[in-house]
Every structure is written in structure tokens, then in C-alpha cells.
Amino acid sequence: MKLHTFPRGPNPRRVHIYLSEKRLSVPCETVDILKRDNRKPDFLARNAVGGVPVLELDDGSHLAESVAICRYFEALHPEPPLFGTTPQEQGRVEMWIRRAELEVMVPTGLVWAHGSPLTRSVFPDQLPEMAAQSRKRVARGHELLDQQLAREPFLAGDTFSMADIVAFCTVDFGAALVELPLDPAHEQLARWHAEVSERPSVRD
Template identity: 40%
Template sequence: MKLYDNRRAPNPRRVRWFLAEKGAAAEAGVEIVPIDFFAGDHKTPEYVARAGIAQAPALTLDDGTTITESLAICRYLESLYPEPNMFGRDAKEIAVIEMWTRRAEMMAAIPLMLAVRHGHPALAALETQVPAVADNNLQGAERSMAFFDRRLGASEWLAGDRITIADGVLFIGMDFARMVKFAPAPEHKNIARWLTAMRARPSATAGT
């Protein structure tokens, strides 16, 4: 399997983070192929024909099938490397983890990615930047932090009593937004506790 990857971008990082949580066998099972966005590697006819979209990450299987969308790739890898479980073991767990993953993505990760894309000068080469889009999304994500702080006051991890893909999505979204100086408010002590735990894991620096 080949993982078309970009070291600085948040969606590819989800997959590297996930592989690191799965452990050495999972990491060894995937060959990393670096993609340079600024050189346009992902826009070549060959890349787009293979992936179907000019984005990373993309996972090409040995039979030639290519999967894009970071969470779809993680789900595929979960089937190959089931332990430790990250997507749920039974109907209730699967639904609760999906719920928190969607909340993490819609309420934090996507707004924070847009805040960086539209707000950081380094991304001007990839995006027609609109400062109001950056501001609006940053403010929306900041408002969502109170919600996640309440949850992390009631639960050790986002979706329950063990780390799951939902934690990875929230963590990587928040970490990426440090590029635009995003930081949780000091009163959000539960997020601070959780961030310390996330940063202490080997997966926090996987491929960074």
C-alpha cells in the first residue's frame, strides 16, 4: 500500500496519527509517498487519474484501488489492523464515536482548517484568501470550545473511556490552527488536560 502524504497538512496527518496509534505493524504496512502541494504534485494528470481528486491523503492498495478521504482511509486501516480499536466495537460504540467524530470535524476541525487556509500567508499560494472567512471560522471554532470543554469535563476522552478517532480529529484540527495562533481559552481546563494527554502520546509527532 502507498500513502500519498503531505507532512504539513492536517488531513494527511490524521492518517499518520492513526497509523501511529495502531502501532509498528500498521506503520510498516504502508509506504509513505510525499506530495509537495506547492510543486503541484497532487495536480498532475497522473495523480488526479489515480486518486480521482487533487487532494491528499490518498491510499493506493496493491490491487490499484485508491481510497481518498482521511476518515475512509482510517476505516480501511482499522479493518486491517483492528487493535487498538478506534471506531467502536458494537452498535452503540460505533454510533457514539461517529457522533463525536462528526462534531469534532464540523464544529472544530473544518472551521480551524478554513481559518488557517484563509488567514495564514503561507497558504496564499493554494487559496484565494478571504480574511472574513478566516475570522468567521476562527470565531466559530472558539465558540465550540466551551462545548468540547464540557464534554471533556464529563469524559476522559471525547467519545468515552478510551482514545478514538474522534480525539485524533479534534486534536489535529486544533494543533494545525496554532499556525494562526489559535489556543483554547485558559478557563477551558478540561481541554487543557486532554491536550496535555494527547501531546504526550507518540502519535502526536508521527511524521511531523
């Protein structure tokens, strides 16, 4: 088994935090996405979509998509649960994973692609208007998370879950690289962000 990864990327980072929470160790090979190694034919043979992370299994097959990779490990190692245990918990975790992806990660990615000088060489047809609109969507996504975190300590309830991992990696990426800092008005999002930042799986 081997994880093809670029640990600083927000999507691979989810898997690294997940594995650390589960105390699982998996051999890793870094793919230099800055050099576009993930767009070369040998990598595209592993993942036709071209992104990292990709998990190579011992039978030579591959699994892509960060959440799918974590679900694979969850089925093999259910404890401690990070996708919920009861049907209700599992539904809530899934709901907040989807919301973190669709309401926050998608627009954050669009700001990254269309509004960052760091990606201009990769996306020469940047649309500043798309970046501006997506910034507003990110603000609404942060608001959604903030409201939920005013009700519950973590996104899916009382316990830390995969939904927190997905949302945290997204919010952190936005703040660090996409000029999408946390709004001081989002006090619960800031409280949660500070708490999750202190988890050994995130800090180390």
C-alpha cells in the same frame, strides 16, 4: 500498498497517528503539496478532489479521505479498536468525528484559507470577513470539545479513539499554523491536548 501523504498536513497526520496506534507500517511516498504536486494530472487521477492522504491498494485502486483510509485499516485490523466495538461506542465515535470535522476542522480550514498570509498566493481572493466569522465558529467548536472533555476523559468516552485523533490534529494545526491558540479558559481541552501530545503515536 502505498500511502501518498504529506505528513505535516493535519489530515494525513491523522492517518500516521492512527497507524502508529495500531502498530502498522505502510510504505509512504511524500507528495509536495507546497509545490502543488497534488494538483497535477497524475495525482488527480488517484484522487479527483486532489487532497492528501491517498492510499494506493495492491490492485491499483485508490482510497482517499483520511477517516475512510483509517476505517479500511480498522476492518482489516480491529485490535486495538479505535472506532469503538459496541454499537453505542461506534455511534459515539462517529458522532465526535463528525463534530470535530464540522464544528472545528471546517472553520479552522476557512481561517487558514481566508485569513493566513501563508495561503494568500493559493487563495488570492481571500475574504477577511469569512476568516473573522470562522474564528468565532472555531471558538464555539473548542467550547464544545471542552464541555465534552469535562464529562469524559476522551471525546467518545473512557478510551482514546479516532475522534480524538481527528480533533487533536485539528486543534494542533489551528494552534501551530492558523493563530488559533487554545483558550486558557478551556481547561479540559488543554488537559486532553497535553495528554494526547504525550502519546508515543503523536510524539514520535
